[in-house]
Amino acid sequence: MKLGAFHLPLPTRAFLVLAGLFLFLKLLRPVIPGSVIVLYMGFVIAGIVIHVTLRDERMREFADFFIAESAGEPAAIRFQRWGLLAVIPLVIGWSVYDALRPTYAPPVEIFQRHPTVGEEILGSIKVPDWAAEPAKWNPEAIARGKVLYEANCAVCHGEKLDGQGPAAEGFRYPIRPANFQDAGTIAQLTLPYVYWRLTVGGIQNQFNSAMPRWTTPADDPEASTLHSYDFTADEAWKVIMYLYRATGYEPRR
């Protein structure tokens, strides 16, 4: 590549691609987690290695840039060579330091969006006939679900079901209240699973979720103290029907 008379050697171009993409990913907002940037940069590095090694001439050009210094070469080339030779170890050094320096942040966690529940539990949840078939859902039941949702759930999950309720700002890590408008939540789930999640709440995932359980266990009447209202099973089903009808999603079958 030549910019006028200025020749940009292959290693410099490779570095600029890497650095440019890295900065782009770093500057994107909302912020992209470091784990994802590492993943992406791994692919980019693989792409660059492939490009350089696909032809013998390119490999030679790449290696010669660092090894074969000629007497008459322009100062710009020498500057780039020594620049890269300085920058590469510095970047590696910084990465090592950054990974090892003491920090008070909780460790990064691989969070599970939908906690796993055994078939013995999920299989025992029977969907009542009046809630099983979305096409036959009663508008009055959905309206009742709306009232229950707005009185109990909207404070966190938002009136628009977008996870932007007034209390949502209080939750940040690792997860905010679910955004039901997102195709990755209730649209991916079956009715028994959503019922289980609503009634059992975050108890299955207690360190990652502030979702209270919305039913009082028969054997432990004092278990649920985080909220003022416990749903009956019918009420829980009505809330679920409202969630689907309001977002336009259908439950998975």
Added chain:
Amino acid sequence: MGSTPAWVNRIVGVLVAGCLLVVAQCVYAQGLPAGPEYRSVLGMDSRLAVWIAAQLHLMFAAFVLAVPMFALFIEYLGWRVAKTNPREAQRYDWLAHEMARLLPAAYSLTAITGALLGFLLFTAYPKFMAYMTGIFGPTFVVYPLFFVAETLCLYLWYYTWDRLQGERKWLHLWLGLLLNVFGTIVMFIADAWATFMMTPAGVDQQGALISLYDAVWNPGWMPLNIHRLVANITFGALLCSAYAAYRFLIATREQDRALYDWMGYTGNLIALFTMLFLPFAGYYFGFELFAFSATYGVTLMGGVLSWLFIIQAIVIAVLFIGAAYYSWLGLLRIPGSEAQQRWSPVFNVALISGFVVWATPHTMAASIEESTGGFHPILGALGVMAPKMIAVTLVLVVLYASYLLYRRAGRETTVAWHRQGTTIQWSLVGLTALAITALGVYGYFAPAEVRIKTSIWQIIVLMIGIVATFALDLVLLRGARTVAEVRWGTLPRRGHYVLIMLAFVIVWLMALMGYARSGVRLNWHVYGILQDTSPGAGLPSLGEVAVIITAITFIFFVMLAAAFAISGLAKAPDAASGGDGRAPALAPSGEGA
């Protein structure tokens, strides 16, 4: 060829092992006396021991099932041209035999690991195995019989290679066909057991047998059969390629280098071709699992195994990128292929971009500073099924397009309408890509049921595009002039190291997915029917899984290398002539595989 006593001994050994298995399983088929649910074997962690033995057995079995399939196909190609082009026939015959010569040693290891797995299962899990025997008793008896039949065919096929040449070649081909039929039946029977544990059918709610037919043909059976058939071929082809790469790297003669270069290329081509179908075969299997139990879908895609699939996505990406890199590098073998080489950077960018989307996680692993608390507005949109389907299907289009270009390298079309034909051909490739993208975008905004259907249409469009453009390519290249021969044996060494890496990657990936398939049952031996109440019933952490499957990968390669080395000892006197003295005197011609 090996001496008579050696191969007779080997056959007798495997037959004795098979007969012992028949006797043991007949005894178990009578029912087990009441006893403990679980036993410890030599103080080992039973689950871990069974895991390792099962995975090793599956890998060797996959290898010995797959290699005869494509080796037979190659042998058939040679036989077809034997009269018109003896040199070509000799070349194909050499390649088929070279692949087949890896089989006897691998077959012994399949039998050994299978026997070990059976021993561990019957000893450590007596109640579970008693239940399985109660359901599948008749198949437990039939299975070893087919196994013995497969054994006989394999050794006869391999050891009569030289005797059944010329006029009697058709008999040899029939032997190979029988071997493949028996091998496929053996796999299908074992698949019935494995899938019954996942998607049981033919039993009542208490698990009592109602219909053996339904128990065998359970919802997961055919999807797994298809997935394994295709994946086994990819697996076997990549291992053959790695073997060829190794032989290339240690070869001292140009002729050997040419032959093993060609063998590696052929293996990689077979692997790439079957890899085209693998994502869809896997998807079909997953689809049936979800249809059987929604819990499977949640566990695999959103729950405890969801991060495993991010790892899987990355490993699959490495596999595709490596195979594509090897193919692009192959252009260096063809003088005057600069026009085609110019496209490699474009394909490279497309491939990497596709896999960036493919591997994007829907849920991020974020620190407290990075957390947005919910789905990331950009990455969250890329991390769902529709964009990933667009990405992976377009990647397949790119791989196919690069293969089309490779076919043109060193050849000059002679048909009068070649310019118009080529324009139509590439327009069709572009249209295919466009239609796949449009379907994906439509599916993104559609409900889940519609989205699944659009993804199936994406596959259909891809297949139509491939068939149409390839048919056109065949016509376009009819009578094409070869302006530059493929210089086999001139591929840079880095290409061969890539083949060896790909073999490691496919083995690791197979071990990973073996764990996923088994782990998704969580705490069930037979899902929803027979619970696993043993102390080791919990799932290990992902880190522990990675360590174990890496160990399995190394054990597999050590065993395989040892087996190949031992079988190579018998060939020592012929080593100088390319392994076994069969190497054709002439290097492969420029037209490739």
